Amino acid sequence: MSTESIKILQNCLKKLKEMPQEEFDKMVNEKGLGEAFEEDDSVYEDDDFTLILPEKDDVFTLESSWGGCFSFNSGCLPYFFSESKNESKKLDLNKQNNYGLAA
Amino acid sequence: MIPNIIGYHTNSKEKCERYISEGIFIESKDIKWLGHGMYFWDNFSNAVYWKNEKIRKMEASELLIIKANVLIDELLDLTDLQVLEFINEMRIIYCERIDRRKRNAPMGKKLDALFKMFKELDESYSVMKVNGFYKKTPVSDFFVESNNSMITNKVKTIYCVRRKEKAVEAEIFEKEVA
Numbered sequence: 001m002s003t004e005s006i007k008i009l010q011n012c013l014k015k016l017k018e019m020p021q022e023e024f025d026k027m028v029n030e031k032g033l034g035e036a037f038e039e040d041d042s043v044y045e046d047d048d049f050t051l052i053l054p055e056k057d058d059v060f061t062l063e064s065s066w067g068g069c070f071s072f073n074s075g076c077l078p079y080f081f082s083e084s085k086n087e088s089k090k091l092d093l094n095k096q097n098n099y100g101l102a103a
Numbered sequence: 104m105i106p107n108i109i110g111y112h113t114n115s116k117e118k119c120e121r122y123i124s125e126g127i128f129i130e131s132k133d134i135k136w137l138g139h140g141m142y143f144w145d146n147f148s149n150a151v152y153w154k155n156e157k158i159r160k161m162e163a164s165e166l167l168i169i170k171a172n173v174l175i176d177e178l179l180d181l182t183d184l185q186v187l188e189f190i191n192e193m194r195i196i197y198c199e200r201i202d203r204r205k206r207n208a209p210m211g212k213k214l215d216a217l218f219k220m221f222k223e224l225d226e227s228y229s230v231m232k233v234n235g236f237y238k239k240t241p242v243s244d245f246f247v248e249s250n251n252s253m254i255t256n257k258v259k260t261i262y263c264v265r266r267k268e269k270a271v272e273a274e275i276f277e278k279e280v281a
Contacts, residue, residue: 001185005227009189012221016196024200033201033216 110143110173110262111150111276113157119167123275128267137181137231137263138215141270143173145260150276152259171273173262179228182260193217218265229266234258 019027027033112119114129121127129141136142144150150168157166180186194213197220218225236257243256264270 001180001183006185006189008223008227009186009193012217012224013189013193013196015221016193016200021200027220028201031219033219 105174105176106178107172107174108145108262110145110171110264110270111147112141112143112169112171112270113150113153113166114169116165116167119169119275122169123273126267133263134209134211134215136211136235136261137233138211138218138265140231140263140265141267143171143262143264143270145262147276149259168276169273170276171270173230173264174269174271175230175232175262177227177229177269179231181231181233190214190217229264229269231263231265232260233263234260 112129114122118127118129122129130139131142132139133142144153147168147170154166154168179190181190194217197217198208198213214231218228237259238257240257246254246256
């Protein structure tokens with residue numbers, strides 16, 4: 001993850017923590033965020049798969065990690081770091097993970 | 104050099120053809136996954152899986168698969184633990200401040216709300232990546248026999264493209280199968 005990316009996330013988190021409640025409430029109203037939490041209007045069934053963000057305490061590191069592979073306790077999902085990418089001068093639709101100029 | 108992956112999107116014949124011919128972005132109004140955006144699988148097998156699921160549930164019969172280059176130069180990678188920790192903390196604080204009862208609101212709604220709240224988040228990240236754990240997927244014999252409980256085939260990688268200019272050179276990849 002790039003330094004710039006980290007800074008963006010850090011800034012957003014900082015703003016959220018420090019924002020006065022009045023300002024937060026105002027923003028929620030202005031941007032219509034309060035209505036976004038109606039839980040009945042789902043378009044997907046939830047029996048297919050789960051997306052779960054683990055809490056910090058749920059995370060543990062394997063002693064013998066493989067490319068940053070982490071495993072989480074039940075209810076969470078395992079995931080892996082991005083694969084290495086090969087550079088290519090030309091974008092090739094038949095190859096994954098190529099760097100190239102977009103059309 | 105712009106990093107990219109090949110993504111596969113499954114949808115109705117009508118939507119796919121309109122996307123290819125007219126550029127009409129197929130934006131899901133999702134609330135449970137990653138919120139608004141066009142969803143792509145990272146390999147063809149997963150797109151076929153999704154197509155078969157739709158057919159099995161009789162939600163559609165005429166489905167196509169689109170292949171496209173998904174540009175990931177503005178990627179919010181939720182498989183990256185460092186990113187995850189920031190987003191998760193934001194999620195917790197946001198939900199506690201807005202309404203304690205909404206802490207368990209669907210993930211997609213929370214992410215959409217965070218993107219709406221922070222302009223820099225919205226402007227910096229055009230694609231999101233996450234892994235989904237498919238509990239019903241049978242474990243491959245390959246992993247069972249190798250006796251390694253840490254490796255699994257139950258995980259599918261999903262990309263959510265939030266801006267249509269991040270999915271380029273799209274084409275129909277498989278002909279319609281009833």
